[in-house]
Amino acid sequence: MPLLELDGVDAAYGELRALWGLDLRVEEGETLAVVGANGAGKSTLLKTIAGVMHPTAGRVRFDGRDVADVADHRRVALGISLVPEGRRIFRSLTVQENLQVGAYSRRPGPWDLAAVFDAFPLLADRRNRIGAHLSGGEQQATAIGRALMANPRLLLLDEVSLGLAPVVVGDIYRALPTIAAKGTTVLVVEQDLGQALSVADRLQCLLEGRTVLEAPAVELTREQVAAAYFGLEEAP
Numbered sequence: 001m002p003l004l005e006l007d008g009v010d011a012a013y014g015e016l017r018a019l020w021g022l023d024l025r026v027e028e029g030e031t032l033a034v035v036g037a038n039g040a041g042k043s044t045l046l047k048t049i050a051g052v053m054h055p056t057a058g059r060v061r062f063d064g065r066d067v068a069d070v071a072d073h074r075r076v077a078l079g080i081s082l083v084p085e086g087r088r089i090f091r092s093l094t095v096q097e098n099l100q101v102g103a104y105s106r107r108p109g110p111w112d113l114a115a116v117f118d119a120f121p122l123l124a125d126r127r128n129r130i131g132a133h134l135s136g137g138e139q140q141a142t143a144i145g146r147a148l149m150a151n152p153r154l155l156l157l158d159e160v161s162l163g164l165a166p167v168v169v170g171d172i173y174r175a176l177p178t179i180a181a182k183g184t185t186v187l188v189v190e191q192d193l194g195q196a197l198s199v200a201d202r203l204q205c206l207l208e209g210r211t212v213l214e215a216p217a218v219e220l221t222r223e224q225v226a227a228a229y230f231g232l233e234e235a236p
């Protein structure tokens with residue numbers, strides 16, 4: 001049984017349909033990358049899984065359970081943690097205090113301060129620095145670390161690389177194998193196709209709210225993914 005299963009999910013903002021009959025599976029322990037251009041529906045997908053938005057049709061199952069009626073804060077207790085786009089951390093709190101806030105609704109599991117500092121060595125050196133004085137990459141690592149402190153079974157990452165220098169993006173993505181090795185399942189939304197292909201076991205590409213490509217990452221070339229991403233016919 002997949003850890004996460006979406007069947008025929010529609011989602012909308014008023015009259016504007018953002019997801020059209022979307023199917024998606026994530027197996028326990030797997031890293032799935034969802035890619036797509038601006039407006040493809042990636043953030044809407046994550047919000048629907050986290051319970052911030054509710055589908056207008058279809059089913060979302062987590063660990064075999066239909067979570068339609070489970071509110072977003074209750075989904076954290078079930079083991080779903082979302083790191084939204086934009087690195088929202090508490091600017092007046094230190095790195096360590098931000099991480100401790102994440103432990104508030106903590107489930108049992110492998111993640112604690114030491115494990116987060118191990119996954120993100122850049123945070124260990126900055127543990128007493130306040131959020132406002134961190135670089136963008138350090139803020140992103142803090143936001144991910146804070147979500148991990150809840151010991152999620154499923155970590156949802158929205159646009160980790162947005163607005164960060166490539167070298168910093170590399171620092172963040174280097175933590176992903178460590179996160180996966182602890183058994184945490186990851187669904188990462190990413191615009192950077194190279195990063196997505198390098199970290200994911202499987203990749204799913206959305207175009208205008210529908211899936212246009214879905215395959216194990218090792219079976220895909222960057223060109224195939226780029227063609228799906230831009231809605232182009234693949235070259236023969």
Ligand SMILES: Nc1ncnc2c1ncn2[C@@H]1O[C@H](COP(=O)(O)OP(=O)(O)OP(=O)(O)O)[C@@H](O)[C@H]1O
Nearest residue numbers: 013016017018036037038039040041042043044045
């Ligand atoms: N709060 C909102 N109100 C109205 N429409 C929205 C809202 N958020 C997103 N949309 C629309 O829903 C569609 C899907 O947007 P979504 O943010 O899920 O795409 P995305 O793939 O995450 O893109 P981006 O990379 O720009 O975040 C787009 O057409 C977008 O304009």
